[in-house]
Amino acid sequence: MPRFDDDQDGVVVVVGSGAGGGTLATDLCRAGVRTVVLEAGPHHQPGQFIDDEWPSFAQLAWLDERTTSGSWRVAQDFPNLPAWTCKTVGGTTTHWAGCCPRFKDWELRMRSEHGPIDGANLLDWPITLEDLEPYYERAEDRMGVTRTNGVPPLPANNNFKVMGNGAQRAGYQDVSTGRMAVNSVPRDGRPATIQDGFNFQGDRQRAHWSTLTSELPKAEATGNLDLRPESHAFRIAHNGGGKVTGVHYLDADGHEQVQKARVVCVAANAIETARLLLLSESPQHPDGLANSSGQLGRNYMRHLTGSVYAEFERPVRMYRGETMAGIVTDESRNDPDRGFVGGYYMQLLALGVPFLAAFLEPGAWGPDFAAKMEAYERTAGMWLVGEDMPQEGNRVTLNRDVTDQHGLPVPNVHFDDHANDVAMREHAYGAGEAVYEAVQAVRTHRVTPYPSTHNLGTARMSADPADGVVDAFGRAHDVPNLFVSDGSVFTTGAAANPTLTIVALATRQAEHIVDEMKAGAL
Amino acid sequence: MSTQAPAGLEQHVAETVTALARTLYPHDAVPDAVYERVPAKIAEAVREDPAQARMVADGVADLDRRGDEPFTKRTGEQRLADAEAVAGSEFFALVRSTAVVEVYSDPATWRVLGYEGPSFAKGGYLRRGFDDLDWLPDLPQEG
Numbered sequence: 202m203p204r205f206d207d208d209q210d211g212v213v214v215v216v217g218s219g220a221g222g223g224t225l226a227t228d229l230c231r232a233g234v235r236t237v238v239l240e241a242g243p244h245h246q247p248g249q250f251i252d253d254e255w256p257s258f259a260q261l262a263w264l265d266e267r268t269t270s271g272s273w274r275v276a277q278d279f280p281n282l283p284a285w286t287c288k289t290v291g292g293t294t295t296h297w298a299g300c301c302p303r304f305k306d307w308e309l310r311m312r313s314e315h316g317p318i319d320g321a322n323l324l325d326w327p328i329t330l331e332d333l334e335p336y337y338e339r340a341e342d343r344m345g346v347t348r349t350n351g352v353p354p355l356p357a358n359n360n361f362k363v364m365g366n367g368a369q370r371a372g373y374q375d376v377s378t379g380r381m382a383v384n385s386v387p388r389d390g391r392p393a394t395i396q397d398g399f400n401f402q403g404d405r406q407r408a409h410w411s412t413l414t415s416e417l418p419k420a421e422a423t424g425n426l427d428l429r430p431e432s433h434a435f436r437i438a439h440n441g442g443g444k445v446t447g448v449h450y451l452d453a454d455g456h457e458q459v460q461k462a463r464v465v466c467v468a469a470n471a472i473e474t475a476r477l478l479l480l481s482e483s484p485q486h487p488d489g490l491a492n493s494s495g496q497l498g499r500n501y502m503r504h505l506t507g508s509v510y511a512e513f514e515r516p517v518r519m520y521r522g523e524t525m526a527g528i529v530t531d532e533s534r535n536d537p538d539r540g541f542v543g544g545y546y547m548q549l550l551a552l553g554v555p556f557l558a559a560f561l562e563p564g565a566w567g568p569d570f571a572a573k574m575e576a577y578e579r580t581a582g583m584w585l586v587g588e589d590m591p592q593e594g595n596r597v598t599l600n601r602d603v604t605d606q607h608g609l610p611v612p613n614v615h616f617d618d619h620a621n622d623v624a625m626r627e628h629a630y631g632a633g634e635a636v637y638e639a640v641q642a643v644r645t646h647r648v649t650p651y652p653s654t655h656n657l658g659t660a661r662m663s664a665d666p667a668d669g670v671v672d673a674f675g676r677a678h679d680v681p682n683l684f685v686s687d688g689s690v691f692t693t694g695a696a697a698n699p700t701l702t703i704v705a706l707a708t709r710q711a712e713h714i715v716d717e718m719k720a721g722a723l
Numbered sequence: 724m725s726t727q728a729p730a731g732l733e734q735h736v737a738e739t740v741t742a743l744a745r746t747l748y749p750h751d752a753v754p755d756a757v758y759e760r761v762p763a764k765i766a767e768a769v770r771e772d773p774a775q776a777r778m779v780a781d782g783v784a785d786l787d788r789r790g791d792e793p794f795t796k797r798t799g800e801q802r803l804a805d806a807e808a809v810a811g812s813e814f815f816a817l818v819r820s821t822a823v824v825e826v827y828s829d830p831a832t833w834r835v836l837g838y839e840g841p842s843f844a845k846g847g848y849l850r851r852g853f854d855d856l857d858w859l860p861d862l863p864q865e866g
Contacts, residue, residue: 252841255828359856366859376862395847405843515858520838522853554838558748558827566747566819567803574827575750578837640859 205427210461212237214448216434219292220703221687222468223412228711230425237427239450242288244430250403254555257402263288266611268600273616274649278563283614285652286470290430291413298400298525299382299409301346301701303337306330308695315542321590326692327664327673336705344382344410353385354378358522360551363581368529370639379528382410396522437481445683468686471656475597476612491677497670498597502694503653505587507626509633511642512576519551533696541624544696545587560651585629587696590619597659655699660689674713731770737762739783742795744822746802752835760825782814
C-alpha cells in the first residue's frame with residue numbers, strides 16, 4: 202500500500218473505515234482519487250476474529266471512555282457504554298447481521314406527513330426516495346443482498362421457524378428471511394454462509410458483506426488507498442478562507458501527525474463524528490466546526506430497540522445459523538391509529554449465553570433469573586427496530602470534566618425517550634409477545650433497549666442551512682470541502698436498519714465529490 | 724469447599740465470594756470450578772489496589788455477621804436473604820457484575836444450558852442442525 206506524503210494536499214482524507222467511510226473511500230479510489238483513510242482501530246483479519254462474545258467484544262468494540270445522562274435506562278445499566286459500535290478496520294460493519302430494508306418514501310418526509318410533533322425536531326430530508334433508488338440498486342448489488350439481483354434467499358433456521366410460524370398464525374402477511382447482505386451462494390469472491398452464527402463478532406467465514414472484506418481490498422488494489430489503522434483523528438484544521446486544510450491525528454504510538462487534505466470526509470459513527478467536529482472548534486467556528494445551525498450533536502437517534510425472548514417446551518437452539526435472517530414487515534407501515542407515527546420491524550435475533558445473561562435483564566440475579574437462563578436451549582428471540590423521534594435535547598456534547606486515554610474530552614450522550622418512542626415500543630412488545638404466544642410460548646420476556654448499534658442524526662441533512670449541518674450530498678453547509686459520510690447525516694431515522702442507506706448515500710456522495718473535482722469546484 | 728485461594732484474596736474470602744456467586748446465579752449442574760472463576764477474577768482486579776481488596780474483605784465480614792454461622796455454612800434460603808440484604812453495596816455490585824460475566828462465559832456452563840458456542844472450525848451449523856427444529860412446520864420460501 203502506498204504511503205502518501207503528509208504534505209500532499211491533493212488527497213482526500215476519510216475519517217473512519219466503516220459502512221460510510223469504507224464505501225466512500227473505495228469509490229474514490231476507483232475513480233482515481235488518492236485517498237487516505239484514518240481508522241482509529243487496528244487492522245484485524247477475519248482469521249483473527251474470536252467466536253466468543255466477551256473476548257470478541259474486548260477485541261472489536263469502541264471502549265474509549267464515554268459518559269451518559271438522561272432518563273434512558275442505558276445510563277444506569279451501562280453508564281460508560283452509550284452505544285455498541287466498533288473500533289477496528291471495517292468499523293461497525295464487523296458487527297453486522299446484514300439486514301437491508303430500504304427506506305419508504307414517506308419515511309423521508311415525516312415532517313410533511315405529520316406536521317410538527319410536540320418535543321420532536323422533525324424535518325423532511327432534502328432528498329426523496331426517487332433520488333435514492335438508483336443508489337439503493339447499486340448498493341444492493343455491491344453488497345450481494347438476498348432477494349435482489351437474482352441472489353437467492355437465505356434458508357430458514359430454527360429461530361426463524363418459531364418467529365415465522367408465530368407471525369403467520371398471528372395474522373402477519375409479510376414474513377420472510379429478509380433481504381440480507383449475507384451470501385446465500387458464493388459471490389464476489391466470498392463463500393456462502395455455513396450458518397456459524399457470531400454475526401456480531403466480525404464474521405470469520407466472510408459470507409457477510411463488510412468494508413473490511415468486500416470494499417477496502419478493492420480500494421487497495423487500485424493503488425490509490427493509503428489506509429492508516431490506529432490513527433485517531435482529533436482535530437480538523439481550517440484556513441482563513443473557510444476551507445478545511447487537513448486532519449490532526451494520533452498515531453499508534455500516540456504521536457501527533459497532520460495529514461493535509463484537499464477534501465475531508467468524516468465517517469466516524471454518529472457519536473465520534475459529532476465529537477470530532479466539536480473538538481475542531483476555532484474562533485471562526487466557536488461552537489464546533491460547521492455548526493452555525495447549532496444542530497451539530499443534536500437530534501441523536503438510536504432506533505426504538507427492544508427485544509422479546511420466549512421460552513418453549515421444546516428445543517429451539519436459536520444460536521445456530523444466521524443471527525438475524527428473519528423479518529416481519531407488516532408493522533413498518535405508517536398508521537397513526539396505532540397511537541404513534543412511524544413504523545417498526547420485527548427481526549430475528551439470537552444471543553449466545555454470555556450476552557443473553559448480560560442483556561436479558563441487566564442487573565438481575567437469583568433463582569428466577571437463573572431459571573430463565575436454564576431455558577436457554579428452548580428460547581427464541583426477536584429484535585424490535587423502529588423509528589425514534591429526533592429531539593434537540595438528545596445530544597452528543599463534549600464532557601470537559603472527563604478525558605480519554607489521549608487527554609481529550611470524552612463525548613457525553615444525553616437521551617430521553619419521546620412519548621412516541623414509548624408508545625411504539627409498548628405496541629411492539631405486545632406484537633412480539635402475540636407472535637410467540639401464537640406458537641404456544643411457555644412464557645415471554647420483554648428486554649429493555651441496550652446500547653445501540655444504530656446511531657444517527659448528529660450532523661443532519663437539511664435543505665436550509667439553518668436547520669442542519671450538511672446538504673443533500675452530505676456537504677457541510679458552512680465549509681465547502683468538508684463532508685459527513687455516515688449515519689450522522691440522517692435527518693430522520695426511519696425504521697430500517699441504516700447500513701444499506703449509509704452505503705447508498707456514500708456511493709452517491711462519492712459520485713458527487715468526483716464530479717465536483719472534475720468541475721474544479723473542489 | 725475446596726477453593727484454592729487465589730493470590731490476593733484470603734481463602735475464606737475466596738470461598739465466600741464463590742458461595743455468593745452461586746447464590747446469585749444458581750445452576751445445580753454447574754461445577755464449583757466455574758464459580759471459583761469469580762474470586763479469581765476479583766483477586767486479579769484488586770491485586771494492585773489495597774483499598775479495593777479491603778472493600779472485598781469487609782464485604783465478606785459483613786455477610787458473615789448476618790448469621791450465627793459464616794455465610795458459607797448457611798442454607799440456600801438464608802444465603803439468598805443475606806444476598807438481598809447487601810444488594811445495594813459496592814461489594815455486592817462487584818461480585819454480581821463479575822459473576823454474570825464469568826459464570827456464563829464458561830464452556831462448562833454452556834454445556835449445562837445447551838449452548839454449543841463456536842462452530843466455524845466444524846463447518847458451522849449448516850450440516851449440524853441449523854434448521855432441525857421439527858415441532859413446527861417448515862415455512863414456504865418465496866423467491
